[in-house]
Amino acid sequence: MRCPFCGSDDTQVKDSRPTEDNTAIRRRRHCISCRSRFTTFERVQLRDLMVIKNTGARVGFDRDKLARSISIALRKRPIEPERIERIVNGIQRRLESSGEPDITTKQIGEMVMAALASLDQVAYVRFASVYRNFREAKDFEDFVGELSGDPD
Numbered sequence: 001m002r003c004p005f006c007g008s009d010d011t012q013v014k015d016s017r018p019t020e021d022n023t024a025i026r027r028r029r030h031c032i033s034c035r036s037r038f039t040t041f042e043r044v045q046l047r048d049l050m051v052i053k054n055t056g057a058r059v060g061f062d063r064d065k066l067a068r069s070i071s072i073a074l075r076k077r078p079i080e081p082e083r084i085e086r087i088v089n090g091i092q093r094r095l096e097s098s099g100e101p102d103i104t105t106k107q108i109g110e111m112v113m114a115a116l117a118s119l120d121q122v123a124y125v126r127f128a129s130v131y132r133n134f135r136e137a138k139d140f141e142d143f144v145g146e147l148s149g150d151p152d
Helices: 063-073 081-097 105-119 121-131 137-148
Strands: 011-018 024-031 037-043 050-052 058-060 102-104
Touching (some): 050 105, 063 081, 063 105, 063 121, 081 105, 102 105, 105 121, 121 137
Parallel strands (some): 050 102
Antiparallel strands (some): 024 037, 050 058
8 A cells, every 4th residue: 555645655554443434444544755644544435436417427426426426415514424434435325336337427416315314404505406416596495395394
């Protein structure tokens, strides 16, 4: 494993343990060259997933991008990072076990929306505002009205 600080290939594993949900191995590493410490995660990948964007472009599934988008929606909310990790793991597992090598951004977005709806309403609205491309305050009002059951 290459050191993220100095780029040296000479690193050693100091400690390995499973993550809380047993979906990955957390490895604590030490760089021999610059003496820095860093953590890596080893996960099972069932298959290579391709994401089909709205433009029709095909890109590889990026787990980190999914985690970042969920983290942004949950920024400054009282949610532990482990919960975010569990959500990301769950979505990735469902996508990989679906049997489909190609998935759409819409499928991913709907899974994230469902997870956030049950976790945190503020994050749900934040994510929806980007995912559904809200353009003005009325879009927020309409969406929040749907949440609260207002017939307006």
